[in-house]
Structure formats: C-alpha cells, structure tokens
Amino acid sequence: MSTVTLKRTQRIHPKKFALWLGIGTVIMMFAGFTSAFIVRRAAGNWVEFELPPLFYMSTLVIAMSSIALFFAQRAFKANHRLQYRNLLGLTFTGGIAFIVLQYAAWMQLASYGILLRGNPSGSFVYVISGVHAAHVLGGVVLLGLFFVRALPKPDPVQELLSEINPERNLGIEMLSVYWHFVGILWLYLLVFFHFYK
Template identity: 40%
Template structure:
C-alpha cells in the first residue's frame, strides 16, 4: 500500500519524494559551504592571517575523490545494465576510495599540526581554523556518503539494486558526485585564496 501511495504521489508531482529530499539536503549543504567560504574571504581581508603551505596530500585526495566518482558512475551504469557483479565491485571500490580520502584528510591534519597550524584555542590563527572547519565538515558529509554507499552495497547483495530498481543507486550516485564536486570547489577555492 505504501509503495502504491509513493508511486501515485510521484506521478502527481513528477518528482519522487526521496529525490526531492536529497536535493533539499544538497541545497542546504551548498548554502552552508557558501557561508563558510564567504566568511573565509571576509575574515582574511581583516588581517592577522597566517600564511602557510597547504598540505600536499590535498592534491592526492583530489585525485582519489575524482576516481571514486568514476567508480560510483560505473556502479550506476552496471546496475542499469544488470551487471550485478560489476555493480558490487564498483561499490566496494567507491567505499575503498572514500575511506582512502578520509585517511588522506587525517594525514593532512597531521601535517598541519606538525607545521604548528591548529584549530581554535590560544596560539591558533583563523586561517588554520577555517581549513579545519572546511575539510572537517566536508569529511563529515563524506562519512554520511560512505554510509549511503555501504547501504546500497548491502542492498545489491540482496538483489535489490538492478535496472528495474534504480532509485537507491541513483540517489547514492547523485549524492556521491555532489560530494566530489564540493571537494573540487573547496580545493580550488583554497588554492586560489590561500
């Protein structure tokens, strides 16, 4: 009965409620990061801004997240073509690359600490705090994305993801690509404004 109501509701408004919800989440995240990056620019212009080199691993992380977007798209395409073996492999690859990205971010933070760039507290500078906030909040959203990918993977093991049931993989792919695009924006922003 609930599925029939969702299908009926979907046909009336033209957008599935879960797709609509995901886009609301994405828009709210965009607004949050727009506020963060605007605050970064305003605060930087006030002076007392610590100049330091960005950790080199951020470039490696950028490559890793681009690769994870490729594997996620391959998983989506595999589901569309009912290639369930490739679907599972690409979802696992996406999980692995996502975890590698988070480990890279942790190493970037370690590099910052080693160079006496800290978050908050006495002796810290707003420049370092902003970098921790931008990368940390993105990392949190990436963790939620990894949970979504893991749920999709376990659903694929139960044959619930295939060409006739694409909603879950479509939502997961959309959110994952968004996280990759958001990181590219942050990385370019930090390179240009650092």
C-alpha cells in the same frame, strides 16, 4: 463532440526533492563558510601557508571513486551484478581512503604549526574540510549499506524481490547524485583554499 485531453505533469519524486533540497542547504552552508573565510581574511592577522600535498592526493582519490560509482550505476542498470558490486566496493574503499587522507593532511597541517585553535586561517581550513569530510563519511555509510544490499541473497525469492524493487534504481541514482556532489564540492573547496590561502 469535444475531446478532452489530460495533460500529465511530470513530478519529481519526493525523495529526489528532499535530496536536492538537502544539497541546496549544503551549498548555502559552504557558501557561508567560504564567505566568512574571505571576510575574516580581509580583517588581518592572517597566516598564509601551503596546503598539505595530501589534500591534492585526496582530490584524485575522490575523483576516481566518483568515476567508479558512475560505472557502478551503469552496471546496475545493465543488471551486471558482480561488476556493480565490485565497483560499489571500489567506491566505498575510495571514500574511506579520502577520509584517511584528510586526517593525514590535518596531521601535516599540525606538523607545520597550523593548529585548529591557532590562527583563524588554519581554523577555517580545519572546520571547512572537517565538515566536508563528515558529509563524505555519510556517503561512505550509504555506500556500505548499498554494498551489503548488493551481496547475493541465500534465498532465491528474496533475491528476486530485491531485483524487482523499483526503489533500488531510485536509491542508486540518488546515491550517485550525492556522491558526485561531495566530490565536486571538494574540488571547489580545494581550488578556493589554493587561491585564498
């Protein structure tokens, strides 16, 4: 008599696959942007300028918000609801602060005479940082939705159903991956701008 063993294959959740596919697409888009930046810079007629200090400050803010989300995810897994909600709110606030600092940095660029419609060097910085800020804004919207979901429910049955929903764990995991990705992407872009200004 022979024994048949079934080997179970580990599959990635379709939503996780979609997230990673989206991240891959964003990586390709920014690789295209930075490649175009390098090629256009080599063509001449390129004004070099110092990056606004607020770009560096916004880097610190997004890094801190990423750390807050890391601990929020740990609090979620440990079922520390209040700590989870507070850290999620801190991450959300950090995301808003990042976008505000980016806008203020663009105003600093304009005060230096570096305009969107001016020299291509400035145009590239505005477009690349602007597209990145749009991705951060998408993350901020998601953080806001997760924060609202983390608020206590008036109905205990709704609270219980919310707690046992397996999609919640997947959701916070995917949100964390996305948020850490946009933070790392900004760090890459800042280093890129710094060395190729």
